[in-house]
Amino acid sequence: MSEIVKKNLSEIIDLIKKKEIKSEELANLYIDKVNKSKKLNSYITTCFEHTIQKSKEFDKKPNLNTLLPGVPLAVKDLFCTNGFKTTAGSKMLENFIPQYESTVTENLWKEGAILLGKLNCDEYAMGSSNETSYFGNVINPIAKDTVPGGSSGGSASALAADLTPATIGTDTGGSIRQPASFTGTVGLKPTYGLCSRWGIVAFASSLDQAGPMTKSVKDCSIMLEAMAGFDKKDSTSIEKKKENYSKNLKTDIKGLKIGIPKEYRVENMPKEIDELWNKGKSILKDLGADIIDISLPHTKYALPTYYIVAPAEASSNLARYDGVKYGYRSSKGNDLIEMYENTRSEGFGDEVKRRILIGTYVLSSGYYDAYYLKAQKVRQLIKKDFDENFGKVDAILTPSTPSSAFKIGEKTNDPISMYLNDIFTVPVNLAGLPAISVPAGLDKKGYPLGLQLIGKTLDEQNILNVAYAFEKNCNFKNEIKNWWL
Amino acid sequence: MSIDKDKIKHISKLARISIDSKKSNSLAKDLTSIFKFIEQLNELNTDKVEPLSSILNTPLRSREDQINDGKIRNKILENSPKKNEEFFVVPKVIE
Numbered sequence: 001m002s003e004i005v006k007k008n009l010s011e012i013i014d015l016i017k018k019k020e021i022k023s024e025e026l027a028n029l030y031i032d033k034v035n036k037s038k039k040l041n042s043y044i045t046t047c048f049e050h051t052i053q054k055s056k057e058f059d060k061k062p063n064l065n066t067l068l069p070g071v072p073l074a075v076k077d078l079f080c081t082n083g084f085k086t087t088a089g090s091k092m093l094e095n096f097i098p099q100y101e102s103t104v105t106e107n108l109w110k111e112g113a114i115l116l117g118k119l120n121c122d123e124y125a126m127g128s129s130n131e132t133s134y135f136g137n138v139i140n141p142i143a144k145d146t147v148p149g150g151s152s153g154g155s156a157s158a159l160a161a162d163l164t165p166a167t168i169g170t171d172t173g174g175s176i177r178q179p180a181s182f183t184g185t186v187g188l189k190p191t192y193g194l195c196s197r198w199g200i201v202a203f204a205s206s207l208d209q210a211g212p213m214t215k216s217v218k219d220c221s222i223m224l225e226a227m228a229g230f231d232k233k234d235s236t237s238i239e240k241k242k243e244n245y246s247k248n249l250k251t252d253i254k255g256l257k258i259g260i261p262k263e264y265r266v267e268n269m270p271k272e273i274d275e276l277w278n279k280g281k282s283i284l285k286d287l288g289a290d291i292i293d294i295s296l297p298h299t300k301y302a303l304p305t306y307y308i309v310a311p312a313e314a315s316s317n318l319a320r321y322d323g324v325k326y327g328y329r330s331s332k333g334n335d336l337i338e339m340y341e342n343t344r345s346e347g348f349g350d351e352v353k354r355r356i357l358i359g360t361y362v363l364s365s366g367y368y369d370a371y372y373l374k375a376q377k378v379r380q381l382i383k384k385d386f387d388e389n390f391g392k393v394d395a396i397l398t399p400s401t402p403s404s405a406f407k408i409g410e411k412t413n414d415p416i417s418m419y420l421n422d423i424f425t426v427p428v429n430l431a432g433l434p435a436i437s438v439p440a441g442l443d444k445k446g447y448p449l450g451l452q453l454i455g456k457t458l459d460e461q462n463i464l465n466v467a468y469a470f471e472k473n474c475n476f477k478n479e480i481k482n483w484w485l
Numbered sequence: 486m487s488i489d490k491d492k493i494k495h496i497s498k499l500a501r502i503s504i505d506s507k508k509s510n511s512l513a514k515d516l517t518s519i520f521k522f523i524e525q526l527n528e529l530n531t532d533k534v535e536p537l538s539s540i541l542n543t544p545l546r547s548r549e550d551q552i553n554d555g556k557i558r559n560k561i562l563e564n565s566p567k568k569n570e571e572f573f574v575v576p577k578v579i580e
Contacts, residue, residue, distance in 0.1 A: 095564075096564055097563070097564060099557075099560040099561075099563055099564075100560075192540045192541070193540075193541060206538070206539060206540065232546075232548070235545045235546050235547075236539070236541055236545065238541070298529075300525070301525065301526055301529065303522075304522055304523045304524075304525045304526050305526065307519060307522065307523055308523055308526075315500060319501075322501075323566060324565070324566075324573050324575055325561075325564070325565060325573060326564035326565060326566070327564070327566070328566070329566035329567065333576065334576070335576055335577070335578070336575055336576050336578050337501070338503075338576075339575070339576050340501045341501050341502060341503040342503055344500070344501055344502040344503075345502050345503040345504065348502070353502055353504075353512075354512065354515060354516070354519075356500050356502065357493070357496050357497060357500055357502070357512070357516065358516065358519060358520075360496050360499050360500040361488075361492075361496045361516075364496070364499060371523070373536055374526050374527075374531060375526065376536030376537050376538055377531035377534040377535070377536050377537070378526050378529060378531060378534075379536075379537045380534050380535055380536060380537035381529070381531070381534060383537060383540070415515055415518070415519060416518055416519065416522055419522075431540070432540030432541075
């Protein structure tokens with residue numbers, strides 16, 4: 001197996017720029033490994049003919065003045081790709097071929113990247129283990145009986161297994177950061193509004209954000225630079241100048257104030273995670289940062305709030321799947337209403353149905369104030385917690401997840417225990433803030449664990465810098481043994 | 486809040502999802518435990534708190550009501566599970 005596929009994105013870009021490898025050669029190396037890695041089930045769709053054709057076109061007339069020159073990339077199957085199946089991990093969209101391109105993927109292609117395929121994910125991005133996908137479980141390359149996390153589980157698995165040099169996911173409550181933590185990779189959820197939501201299959205519109213998943217912090221800055229930007233087609237897109245995250249990346253974090261929220265030390269958290277958190281603090285302290293204890297008192301209410309807001313928005317967004325305009329349609333039913341009911345019953349999986357029902361209930365007449373309005377008020381309190389502390393600190397350091405990767409099937413019968421996976425990631429989505437998960441160490445099983453850095457609104461550069469400095473001093477090494485080949 | 490089979494029937498009707506009676510028992514159990522979890526929010530007094538509906542401080546941008554695409558009928562019909570010439574086809578609605 002070629003060693004080149006193991007390289008970081010930034011190293012691969014250098015090879016192409018120095019003309020040490022052609023785009024087509026590179027594409028073939030990834031295609032070869034993807035073909036030999038079907039056991040991981042990280043890809044739903046491949047489009048290798050397209051990849052080769054585009055890479056040949058690139059090699060004929062290489063434009064090296066782009067961020068991702070001739071780089072093959074696979075993306076989460078939640079981004080609409082013009083002419084290529086986009087399933088959202090659902091039977092409902094099994095045969096859906098978008099007639100348009102999502103803004104974020106369009107931005108990647110404009111920067112020279114080439115589509116390699118579409119990556120598995122939890123159905124409609126609802127899940128924390130990639131076990132709700134209609135297209136089957138994804139395996140974590142760390143160990144064959146473990147989940148890669150979710151919902152961007154296929155993205156994390158493919159990245160860690162060297163089946164794509166970098167990728168993108170979406171994060172509604174932790175769907176980029178939790179799988180990044182479970183696979184020893186870097187994942188960033190940007191400020192709400194930094195990356196366009198146009199052309200992304202919608203889950204919860206006030207929380208959804210697309211973001212990069214990469215093997216290094218530098219790679220993360222390159223990908224974020226390529227995908228971010230104002231888009232008039234998304235009414236919540238933030239109008240601002242593009243930033244050069246990769247050029248401005250620096251390791252000098254002297255004098256930065258890093259907050260440590262006491263509420264993130266939860267009951268029954270494995271000792272190893274606490275130790276890792278302490279290790280993170282001491283690394284940043286040695287680099288000249290000030291470590292400051294802070295309090296985010298409403299942290300414990302973030303998950304209950306999320307499980308009202310997200311299903312409510314999902315029930316509204318997913319009302320569009322009626323079997324008429326696109327997607328699956330049941331052949332059963334005597335009239336229009338029965339056709340709708342059977343289509344939605346057969347087309348959606350159990351977790352999606354569960355969330356649609358929760359959302360429908362909390363928005364229904366007589367319950368709206370007690371649930372939905374209450375949740376919006378608590379969301380305000382959670383945001384205020386952050387606002388007040390960001391007067392005192394520049395970034396916040398927490399663990400990314402309350403455990404390392406768990407076994408397939410371990411949590412599927414207990415929705416609450418599954419939901420608790422996102423306990424450290426959800427508050428950030430509710431507050432619309434940027435956060436990055438960086439690999440920090442291995443537990444005693446040898447499974448990776450990540451630390452999360454939370455930043456102020458639009459302060460991506462700052463958390464990238466802190467993560468970059470941390471990465472350089474942490475000496476984390478992912479131990480993936482290619483056991484599936 | 487305890488969710489029983491009748492409530493499941495009511496919500497699934499609103500959500501236009503048919504649920505068979507075998508499934509509705511386990512769904513009722515799951516939803517009951519989820520609502521118990523959600524109801525932790527009742528510990529908080531939020532009488533004087535403004536609800537937060539959007540994270541952005543600015544109002545949603547609106548655009549001029551102008552046609553800027555058009556002539557994409559075939560594209561729109563492309564993914565329809567059942568169509569007839571330029572129409573989406575649905576089961577008979579009027580007798």
